[in-house]
Amino acid sequence: MSQEYSFSLPYSAFDLDLIGLTAADVGSSEFTEKVSEFLAGQFATFGGLARIVCNDQSHTIDVRWTRNANFREPRDFALELLRSGKIGEAIPLLWTVHQQQRRDVSVLFNLGVAWSEHGQPDKAIPILRQLLEIEPNHVHGLVALGVALIRVQQAPEGEFLLRRALRLEPRNLWALRNLGGCLLQLGRAAEALPVLQTALEIGPQDPQTLLGMGQSLEALNRSDDADDYYQRIIRLGMPEPVVELAKERRSAIAAHRMRSAGELRPDVLMYLTGAVERFAGMSLDQIQALGIEIAILGQTGLDINDPEPKYTLRSLPGTFSGLHLCCLMYAAFKKFAPAQDVGIDFSREWMQVHGGR
Amino acid sequence: MTPEEIADSLRRSVEIESGKPLVVFKDPAVSGHGSVRVATPDTAMHVLRYPPSADVQLPYLTAFHCGMLLRSLRAESPQRFDLVSTAAMRTETQQLIQAHLKTSGADVPESLIPNLCSQLGDGLGIQLRSMPIAIRVDHWLWQQYPSLQELQRTNVSRQLQESMQTLGPSVRALVPLRMLNANLAMNCAFAMFWGELWGEPELAVPYTLAGFEAAGRQLLEMVRSIDSHPNGDRHLVEQWASHLNLTAWYRTVTKQ
Numbered sequence: 001m002s003q004e005y006s007f008s009l010p011y012s013a014f015d016l017d018l019i020g021l022t023a024a025d026v027g028s029s030e031f032t033e034k035v036s037e038f039l040a041g042q043f044a045t046f047g048g049l050a051r052i053v054c055n056d057q058s059h060t061i062d063v064r065w066t067r068n069a070n071f072r073e074p075r076d077f078a079l080e081l082l083r084s085g086k087i088g089e090a091i092p093l094l095w096t097v098h099q100q101q102r103r104d105v106s107v108l109f110n111l112g113v114a115w116s117e118h119g120q121p122d123k124a125i126p127i128l129r130q131l132l133e134i135e136p137n138h139v140h141g142l143v144a145l146g147v148a149l150i151r152v153q154q155a156p157e158g159e160f161l162l163r164r165a166l167r168l169e170p171r172n173l174w175a176l177r178n179l180g181g182c183l184l185q186l187g188r189a190a191e192a193l194p195v196l197q198t199a200l201e202i203g204p205q206d207p208q209t210l211l212g213m214g215q216s217l218e219a220l221n222r223s224d225d226a227d228d229y230y231q232r233i234i235r236l237g238m239p240e241p242v243v244e245l246a247k248e249r250r251s252a253i254a255a256h257r258m259r260s261a262g263e264l265r266p267d268v269l270m271y272l273t274g275a276v277e278r279f280a281g282m283s284l285d286q287i288q289a290l291g292i293e294i295a296i297l298g299q300t301g302l303d304i305n306d307p308e309p310k311y312t313l314r315s316l317p318g319t320f321s322g323l324h325l326c327c328l329m330y331a332a333f334k335k336f337a338p339a340q341d342v343g344i345d346f347s348r349e350w351m352q353v354h355g356g357r
Numbered sequence: 358m359t360p361e362e363i364a365d366s367l368r369r370s371v372e373i374e375s376g377k378p379l380v381v382f383k384d385p386a387v388s389g390h391g392s393v394r395v396a397t398p399d400t401a402m403h404v405l406r407y408p409p410s411a412d413v414q415l416p417y418l419t420a421f422h423c424g425m426l427l428r429s430l431r432a433e434s435p436q437r438f439d440l441v442s443t444a445a446m447r448t449e450t451q452q453l454i455q456a457h458l459k460t461s462g463a464d465v466p467e468s469l470i471p472n473l474c475s476q477l478g479d480g481l482g483i484q485l486r487s488m489p490i491a492i493r494v495d496h497w498l499w500q501q502y503p504s505l506q507e508l509q510r511t512n513v514s515r516q517l518q519e520s521m522q523t524l525g526p527s528v529r530a531l532v533p534l535r536m537l538n539a540n541l542a543m544n545c546a547f548a549m550f551w552g553e554l555w556g557e558p559e560l561a562v563p564y565t566l567a568g569f570e571a572a573g574r575q576l577l578e579m580v581r582s583i584d585s586h587p588n589g590d591r592h593l594v595e596q597w598a599s600h601l602n603l604t605a606w607y608r609t610v611t612k613q
Contacts, residue, residue, distance in 0.1 A: 003514035015568030
């Protein structure tokens with residue numbers, strides 16, 4: 001089996017005479033381009049495979065090569081990194097491949113998406129524009145650029161591109177979902193709703209679409225309907241950030257319902273008063289342990305609309321309703337971490353129980 | 358001959374020509390490619406120590422170290438030599454290393470600096486003493502013993518890969534430029550030699566990028582042009598030292 005070799009050379013140690021640049025050029029895009037070209041030339045005829053990365057984060061030229069036929073080509077390796085979520089590692093590799101194949105549509109697309117997903121949409125935009133100059137009807141390119149533009153608050157152009165993508169491919173889930181999100185961002189929830197409904201026909205389990213549906217319905221004052229979509233996301237269980245967002249929205253809806261129901265909720269007042277009395281006989285450590293136990297339990301969702309006592313705790317005997325636990329948690333956090341936002345607002349009831357303190 | 362038979366044969370040659378046995382030890386304290394302590398008039402044997410991880414490589418390692426010993430034994434006095442470091446090497450490398458560590462930001466505790474200075478200074482001397490001759494020995498083994506080539510290739514490939522790591526930022530943070538440049542020029546010559554022998558010129562690319570192509574080529578040219586008999590080894594090492602600007606730090610002395 002052929003040996004695989006690798007080395008890493010700092011930019012500052014590169015022999016600039018080889019590429020006709022000066023120290024002032026080190027790290028510039030011209031430097032990266034010329035280094036890549038030079039190395040590509042060095043490895044062009046050796047009959048094996050090489051991966052060359054100009055890494056702008058570590059300021060090193062990272063090279064790996066072998067004559068082994070099973071070696072993964074740089075582009076394949078970058079795609080593998082992207083698939084496994086290692087976007088930060090894939091970007092320098094894609095950027096270097098891009099220096100060698102500047103009009104390669106697939107590289108432009110993947111690099112653009114990688115930058116956009118890695119929180120650098122400003123870098124993604126010119127790359128994706130290059131892609132569309134080469135291939136104006138590249139549907140995924142249109143969507144990716146649309147998404148990147150929405151991320152830099154240029155939603156109107158984003159909307160235009162997403163609609164163009166949908167004219168070419170009307171049932172493109174990615175485009176539909178993002179157009180829905182875009183319209184929502186532009187305050188046009190009523191327009192977003194049918195777009196997201198179409199998306200949902202294509203991908204009924206798509207968490208982002210479900211979230212968009214929930215948010216649109218909320219914006220249209222249909223919180224009960226929105227809650228159904230959030231519950232569907234929580235049942236799906238992933239991806240975690242979307243599930244967390246769904247839980248947050250459910251809590252907000254529940255809190256809003258309570259607020260709308262009246263000035264002060266007697267059941268909350270009762271539970272908070274009970275909590276304060278109970279805490280009088282407990283140490284701060286015990287209160288903290290109780291608060292944290294409920295918070296952890298709450299991560300899987302506490303149903304505060306169901307009055308049935310169905311929850312048990314390790315640190316406190318008895319069974320509790322969801323609302324009762326939320327009150328205990330709220331009161332506990334007020335004791336050991338009063339500045340912490342526990343995700344539910346009982347401040348007015350708390351003021352009442354504590355006499356304004 | 359099998360690799361084991363080649364190793365045994367060379368070992369016997371060492372024992373006959375030196376009149377002392379060669380003892381081989383597996384030693385977890387040894388790293389890399391093993392080391393040899395050559396018998397002196399006061400000691401009864403040569404000792405080859407090799408790391409447990411090199412068990413499979415042992416026939417090649419034995420053959421290689423025997424080749425090095427045989428060249429030394431076959432050199433006629435006064436060409437049989439040792440390389441010693443000068444007082445200037447100790448003081449100057451220490452100053453260089455201390456000054457370099459202050460600017461490089463390498464996190465080396467003060468208490469470890471003297472040890473680091475010894476390691477780097479002695480290591481450079483060992484490389485200067487062994488690498489030019491190692492190229493000759495390895496070339497000879499490659500040509501004379503085809504059945505050893507697979508083990509040799511595995512071992513040398515590993516060595517080439519390890520050498521390439523000295524180009525990286527972590528080594529640069531520890532080693533002052535003057536010492537690093539000498540090390541990299543020698544590594545370049547070594548990589549060029551194997552690149553040419555195996556038809557894999559890309560092995561020298563790392564050093565080309567760092568600007569060592571000319572230096573490496575000149576060192577390799579010396580290996581080829583200076584008397585290839587073991588009597589020429591001393592001159593070869595002296596020429597490498599001169600070319601690498603290391604004559605103030607290391608000098609050859611005639612072996613008694």
